[in-house]
Amino acid sequence: MLIFAAFLGGVGLIVGSFLGLVSLRLPRGEDVVFGRSRCGGCGQALKPWRMIPVLSWALSGGRCAECGSVIPIRYPLIELASGLIGVWAGFHSADFATALMTGVLGWNLLIIALVDAEHFWLPDQLTLPLFVSGLIAAVLLHPAGLPVAMPSALIPPLIGASVGFGGLWLLARLYKLVRGREGLGGGDPFLLGAGGAWVGWTGLPSVLLWASVAGLSVVLAMLIVRRQVSATDRLPFGVFLSIGVWLTWLYGPLGLV
Template sequence: MLALLMGGLGLIVGSFLGLVSLRLPRGEGVMLGRSRCGGCGRPLKPWRMVPVVSWALSRGKCSDCGAVIPVRYPLIELAAGAVGAWAALCFPDPAHALATAVLGWQLLLIAVIDAEHFWLPDALTLPLFLSGLFAAVALDPANVQSGLQWSLVGPLTAPLIGAAVGFGGLWLLAFLYRRVRGRDGLGGGDPFLLGAIGAWVG
């Protein structure tokens, strides 16, 4: 049951991720304005925003102008749904399943934008880092038992070390490569991404 719920939630999240992956590289407001057809610009009606189903029923075309709706959207939705279901199957505890899914959804969004634009925006790597710290504190066994009287020092030690090692290690590698080869070998966002991942797995 949890896997079905998380999978369904993932489909909804995936719809939002598809929107963010389109608007963020364009510098458009992520939370402002309704979704619109890329062909005619008309706002999408609610029934046309049902994850995967609406795309399949419309055969991948806008019902108003006939413009092709890229297959990237249902693929992102399906991937996010799979992430949610997989997280629930790996972690029967809902809190851990949700945290794992949140990590997966963020990495999915980052992967899509990086694949399409070769860009790792701070607007995504910073929330990834902060959410890793929050998850470490919220899921710490001692904090779970103590209710809202959370301790920060113990739970944050490993994530902060992981973030420092991830960021510092890749930054040092990029620095040495630049000194030896005289050109950049890594993108500027790569150390921040690895540091953010380190906050989750540290």
């Protein structure tokens, strides 16, 4: 497990560097794969040794070496968070395949939560890969192994995805019918459906319970700081759903383990 944690932690730092780039470019509609990394201040393309996760930021004092512009601390924090997800996945899993797929799930959820927290947006470009990776994980981690696992392994995640999407979509429609306004974002059902591909339909109640606890914790914190919360205040529910999927995948459906 220590070897898994060390390896995936290192991979996580590199992944986190990419996720920071995605979180910046995707909302702008920019290319997230082929575009060169550049300083946000002077526009200079970053040299390879200026892109070492966390270390480059620390050695440069958080500033661009060319123009002295401040490099937002969000980037090393994203890299550290991604690295910690890799370490968590490695320590939690007894075999490398499970550890790797757990890391993949965590990195998927990290970028989803980040974009939703900053932009209140859950694009298909992020939820669809989460769904596909859930199907891949179901096949790779099936006890029967490949290729025998393929047909039977895909049934639970497909049911989970269908129930997750359909249930939350129906709830959103009912809320709008009763209250006359939107209560959930359009991407939330897709996120719960993609999460259902990972945890199955039996895990969906736990996802929603964890998400509700996380959301209520934020509301309580807002009440403590601001002393008031309006019914029209927006909360990034995708962040809370991501927490729910992560904890349910790691620790199983509540009451069933």
